[in-house]
Amino acid sequence: MSDELPAGVERRQFDGEERLATRGEPVYGEPTNEGWRAWNPNRSKLGAMLELGMETGLAGGDDEMVLYLGAASGTTVSHVADVAGPTYAVEFAPRPARDLLEAADSRPRLFPLLADARKPERYAHVVECDVDAIVQDVATRGQARVALENARFLADDGRLVLAVKARSEDVTREPGDVFADVRDELSEGYEVLEYRRLDDYHADHLGIVARPR
Template identity: 70%
Template sequence: MNGDDSLPEGVDRRTFDGRERLATSGPTVYGEPTDGDWRLWDVGRSKLGAMLELGMGTGLDGGESVLYLGAASGTTVSHVADFAGPTYAVEFAPRPVRDLVGVAEDRENLFPLLKDARAPTSYAHVVEADLDVVVQDVATRGQAEVALRNRQFLRGDGKGRLLAAFKARSEDVTAAPETVFERLLDELEEGYEVLETTRLDRFHDDHLGVVARPK
């Protein structure tokens, strides 16, 4: 058990370089420091990590089934797989997927998918229904639309959660981030109830962390 009620089981705070920082237990992936079996979760490289560090109410307890959109080479999704249940990792670009496959070799619950998060029908036959969590970190225009299209995978009993990091500059490089975020949230509310939002600028410029559940 960790001593922080806001953190899921399997995520702890360990001392690295004299500071208490987030950590999960698992094989190293990106050269992160370790403390025994625990490895540093670098929140400067992880939007979900930043959401946890900032105390957002993600609803994560540990052991959840997860669809991760925008997995890249596996930095954050490797930490997710350390504490979650079945974790489906969607990434569009072939080169980072090669690294992601290597990460999955050490994690039997991590399933890499070379797919486009904007086209969930292409992986609907692989990903199980009624998942607990969709994590979204997709730096592309139409981020709210991506969340709406993947809403189909979330459990519909009010307990399913979308944990998204919206990047303003991916939507519009000319508009103020506040304006972009307002538009995205308005669109998101077509299919989700937004429970919490927090700016992630302390760790990630012009990003908004969002916790929502499907309507």
């Protein structure tokens, strides 16, 4: 475990409580304090991973390029775009994508893409460069396969930061068995560096950090 946070992510006081925070316009009704916005780990798997001390490999900084899969309405990806460089946000559902567009209005480095993360060829013409990190939070069957299909965008020394939702894979199986299968499938193209259950914040979820083989 590590207490090291990406550049631009700090622990700040909100109503007497120390919480993770980034600088930027609020997106989901989160508390703010002098330009800082609290990062709610109960609404963000990446936020939970950082709270739990996982070494995500995210550095922060204007030079860090990120591909975010499953951006939804922008809760987590807005925090990422607050601290990183160009951040490509892939979301398939039109309704949350509209909210994502609003989150991007005040973030010139956040680029929403209405696309299916299972079909990376649909946005390969936009995400042309090797990204430093892929952050994935896609609630669909075949989450490992999504990560493998998108590995084409990841730099050789990049990181995959993956939140696996067991119930999206198979509601009838034990989450631990689902997680083991996901890690095994990921090994086709990634080396898993760390994994941890996120149940303190998100039931039946696993956080995984991996690098390309």
